[in-house]
Amino acid sequence: MYNPVRRNRNIGTENQGFGQNNRLQISTPYGTLKSFYERIEKYQKEVRIINDHEFLFIEEETRENCHHTCTFDDLESIIKQIPKEDYGDLKFIILRQPKRKEEILSPV
Template sequence: MYNPTRRSKNIGTENQGYGQSNKLTIPSPHGNVKSFYERLTHYQKEIRIINNHEFVFAVEETRDNSIHSCSVDDIQKIIEQIPSEDYGELRFIILRQPKRKEEILSPVWGRLIYSYEFEEEYFPAIILDAIDLNKKLSWSRKQSIEDQQEFERLKEDGHLFIETKRNFTTELKPEIVKNTQLYRTLPHEFGHYVHYLEIVERTEDDHDDYDKREQRMDYYFSLPKSEKEKFAHTYAKRLKDRFTIENKNNGKKIG
């Protein structure tokens, strides 16, 4: 794979589409070039070999009333069922505690970072954010088609929404959030990475030069968000359907 240390500084930043409409900003300490999601504190590191591939887990300590809905063991069981050829060079799995301002400005279940700096190494990473059990999930009544589709997925995960004048709200329950993050967000982020692999990496041959690879990368990052989301949702649904069938055959219930 292309040397990840020569990463584009735009990958995963607001120039790629994150936070462009935010008037407020997430502060960065003076002299610290790391992105906010790379600045971990008080974490435990664990290495797991899954299908002969090394994954490095970093589990950040949570605040009071916040939890990681998935354990390292939970995540390993899902990754074991993902085709190993889809791992690429993805190495880091980060369970992080977002700062309070981040929860306001950049709330997510998880995210894929194409080049993530951890302990002076650069590799692709999937991040799953801790959730604050004191907060409620709010969903606007004014919904785009994509919003409606995601709203239905959340209800399928088990979230029970109450309708108000302006929006729909639901309390965050650990097991239901686990359904969302473990069985849908994690495969969804793998889906984004597989999409990247198919366009940028898997078309590569020994005679490709740097410029050709840069062109493929530019093409991938220029794709409409809707196209990338469709690919990732399709990938995640296909995996979840397979998990459901396999667990049903084993007498287990999923999601």
């Protein structure tokens, strides 16, 4: 039910429209020069040798009720079928889940 007495108290003051122009951006903590996709927290790593080439698999912890769609074993079976010339000097394979704000701004 509409009540004309309860109106916005900021109308006509310098607080009118406060928060309308805030930019949605990924925050960067002070003291670090790494970008948001370079900061990996709570991870586990595993070294595997596939086709005489060493790969370092890194898996970042996911949010609750989420999981990665493929495992290290799945990736290993795919890489085994790729010719060595095609992946060249590739060494790191990182499975990470973007934060919610990262998904909005920069979907992958």
